[in-house]
Amino acid sequence: MPARILDGKQTAREIRGELAARVAVVRDRLGRPPGLVAVLVGDDPASALYVKNKEKAATGAGFSGEVLRLPGTTSEAELLGVVDRLNEEERVDGILVQLPLPKQIDSDRVIDRIRPEKDVDGFHPENVGLLAIGRPRFASCTPLGVVELLRRHGVETRGKRAVVLGRSNIVGKPMALLLLRKGAVGDATVTVCHSASEGLPEIVGEADLLVAAVGRPEFVKGSWIKPGAVVVDVGIHRRPDGSLCGDVAFDEAAEVASWISPVPGGVGPMTIAMLLANTVASAERRGGWTAEG
Numbered sequence: 001m002p003a004r005i006l007d008g009k010q011t012a013r014e015i016r017g018e019l020a021a022r023v024a025v026v027r028d029r030l031g032r033p034p035g036l037v038a039v040l041v042g043d044d045p046a047s048a049l050y051v052k053n054k055e056k057a058a059t060g061a062g063f064s065g066e067v068l069r070l071p072g073t074t075s076e077a078e079l080l081g082v083v084d085r086l087n088e089e090e091r092v093d094g095i096l097v098q099l100p101l102p103k104q105i106d107s108d109r110v111i112d113r114i115r116p117e118k119d120v121d122g123f124h125p126e127n128v129g130l131l132a133i134g135r136p137r138f139a140s141c142t143p144l145g146v147v148e149l150l151r152r153h154g155v156e157t158r159g160k161r162a163v164v165l166g167r168s169n170i171v172g173k174p175m176a177l178l179l180l181r182k183g184a185v186g187d188a189t190v191t192v193c194h195s196a197s198e199g200l201p202e203i204v205g206e207a208d209l210l211v212a213a214v215g216r217p218e219f220v221k222g223s224w225i226k227p228g229a230v231v232v233d234v235g236i237h238r239r240p241d242g243s244l245c246g247d248v249a250f251d252e253a254a255e256v257a258s259w260i261s262p263v264p265g266g267v268g269p270m271t272i273a274m275l276l277a278n279t280v281a282s283a284e285r286r287g288g289w290t291a292e293g
């Protein structure tokens with residue numbers, strides 16, 4: 001039987017709908033909407049599209065959303081100056097600097113400069129550290145989106161073998177940390193592997209849950225996947241004909257998996273929904289309350 005679909009587009013729509021009430025409370029208590037500013041340096045078409053989609057999602061959710069578009073020749077010092085200014089602006093609850101950055105800019109130095117309380121991407125070392133010790137403030141939006149996608153489709157991870165394929169700071173490492181947490185969509189036995197791991201098909205074959213974030217088109221073959229496994233595909237690649245694919249050979253994998261996330265329409269929309277959720281949480285925290293009370 002073909003796998004059921006982990007529908008990120010519909011789930012993201014639901015989350016955006018649920019955020020509306022919290023946005024209204026922010027407006028009421030702070031006298032202004034949640035504020036998100038995205039900084040885009042250069043003209044990479046994929047980055048430009050993602051930032052445009054974030055701006056559309058933010059304004060659609062009733063935020064004040066703004067994109068600062070800087071030329072590809074921007075220096076690191078100039079970008080740090082922009083971050084410093086946004087760090088100080090009262091109306092800005094969330095700052096994100098779209099990655100990748102042009103080669104003259106050290107992205108670590110830029111991420112380190114964002115005030116951790118406004119780092120809604122969850123990339124700042126302080127936020128990564130808090131996640132690692134089980135006291136999350138902001139977790140990276142893509143792995144957070146994976147967790148929420150699984151939770152809302154009723155996928156259990158407790159006691160299960162999860163394999164995270166990829167070790168990036170943005171996806172692989174925080175994904176492993178989230179699945180290791182105590183509680184729902186955690187409590188998994190987590191293995192992290194990567195393109196240099198020996199015996200990848202065998203490691204992947206042990207997974208009850210596979211999160212593929214290796215950054216190589218259709219790298220994971222259907223024959224690697226354990227029958228009945230849950231497969232989440234974080235990859236996004238454009239084929240020469242303009243169509244999109246992920247890190248997993250979807251058609252083959254869908255024959256053996258129990259659940260699978262598509263590309264597009266899987267993890268991507270969840271990333272943006274989690275960015276909105278983190279920004280609302282930031283506005284609430286800065287106002288002195290949380291969604292819980």
Ligand SMILES: Nc1nc2c(c(=O)[nH]1)N[C@@H](CN(C=O)c1ccc(C(=O)N[C@@H](CCC(=O)O)C(=O)O)cc1)CN2
Nearest residue numbers: 050096097098099100121141264265266267268269271
């Ligand atoms: N500062 C950041 N930079 C980057 C992040 C990030 O979370 N913060 N993640 C990725 C890119 N990304 C968000 O920025 C992102 C990628 C893809 C999607 C998405 O919705 N994809 C759609 C398809 C879109 C298309 O047609 O190309 C989908 O999967 O359905 C959202 C966000 C790297 N940089």
Ligand SMILES: [Mg+2]
Nearest residue numbers: 265266267268
């Ligand atoms: Mg997707």
